[in-house]
Amino acid sequence: xxxxxLPLIGASIALLLVxxxxxxxxxxxxxxxxxxxxxxxVLVVFCGAVVYWIRHARQGGRVRIRRIPGLEAxxxxxxxxxxxxxxxxxxxxxxxxxxVQTIAGMTILSRVARTTAEYNATVEVPTSKSLVMTSAREVxxxxxxxxxxxxxxxxxxxxxxxxxxxxxxxxxxxLMVREKPAACFYMGMxxxxxxILAETGNxxxxxxxxxxxxxxxxxxxxxxxxxxxxGEEFFAASAYLSGESDQLGSLKGQDMxxxxxxxxxxxxCLLATVAALTGSEAVGSAVAFLKNVILGS
Numbered sequence: 001x002x003x004x005x006l007p008l009i010g011a012s013i014a015l016l017l018v019x020x021x022x023x024x025x026x027x028x029x030x031x032x033x034x035x036x037x038x039x040x041x042v043l044v045v046f047c048g049a050v051v052y053w054i055r056h057a058r059q060g061g062r063v064r065i066r067r068i069p070g071l072e073a074x075x076x077x078x079x080x081x082x083x084x085x086x087x088x089x090x091x092x093x094x095x096x097x098x099x100v101q102t103i104a105g106m107t108i109l110s111r112v113a114r115t116t117a118e119y120n121a122t123v124e125v126p127t128s129k130s131l132v133m134t135s136a137r138e139v140x141x142x143x144x145x146x147x148x149x150x151x152x153x154x155x156x157x158x159x160x161x162x163x164x165x166x167x168x169x170x171x172x173x174x175l176m177v178r179e180k181p182a183a184c185f186y187m188g189m190x191x192x193x194x195x196i197l198a199e200t201g202n203x204x205x206x207x208x209x210x211x212x213x214x215x216x217x218x219x220x221x222x223x224x225x226x227x228x229x230x231g232e233e234f235f236a237a238s239a240y241l242s243g244e245s246d247q248l249g250s251l252k253g254q255d256m257x258x259x260x261x262x263x264x265x266x267x268x269c270l271l272a273t274v275a276a277l278t279g280s281e282a283v284g285s286a287v288a289f290l291k292n293v294i295l296g297s
Contacts, residue, residue: 050253093188105187198224
């Protein structure tokens with residue numbers, strides 16, 4: 001036996017002794033981490049606000065929602081197209097149906113299609129994804145049925161162009177120049193094509209309403225369109241247009257949760273400022289607590 005193996009043998013004997021005489025730690029079954037019980041309070045407050053406002057709306061209570069000019073102008077835009085005897089163009093972005101903004105755009109498409117059916121106008125929907133085309137056809141057909149004009153529905157007005165980004169944009173821009181639609185709607189996820197589409201529509205004198213949650217594209221829509229749904233206004237369209245009690249109550253409850261978060265942020269900033277100026281440990285502990293509540297850590 002070599003001298004170099006003695007330390008290894010000694011370590012092995014020590015491990016065996018520890019395993020024989022020291023009992024193992026027992027794992028404890030724990031449903032809640034009580035060190036984060038404040039998160040349970042936040043969850044109850046958020047969910048409680050949503051449930052309260054849904055019940056309030058179901059019972060006929062008034063749920064006030066801020067007026068959104070872009071959604072109010074949908075009927076006006078379709079009415080203008082009807083008076084001019086020209087079509088409406090609806091572009092549901094360039095992403096597939098797994099994008100939440102595309103789904104939100106379908107909600108607005110339903111309202112636009114129903115209004116065009118009531119006014120006996122035409123809506124054209126070019127898409128860059130085949131699944132979006134199929135979904136848009138279902139949405140428009142249901143809207144025409146709801147308006148009592150199923151015979152006016154034309155599936156060939158909702159079609160697939162190409163998955164290629166600028167190939168799709170080139171087609172839509174050419175369509176706008178040739179057909180000169182009186183109203184253009186851009187609702188969904190857009191990238192560099194946003195300014196191209198909006199400027200083309202502006203050049204033909206169309207009334208334009210856009211909606212997206214992409215911060216990088218909002219400035220282009222704001223500059224070139226008549227109305228723009230910014231961020232959460234776009235996602236609130238479903239509740240705003242439908243007027244259903246469950247959706248309105250859910251939207252109001254979420255707003256109450258956001259107000260709570262905003263209040264916590266303001267209080268935290270004030271306490272952090274006081275702690276920095278006075279060096280108070282108690283105030284610093286309160287700031288750390290609020291930070292844990294906000295970040296959930």
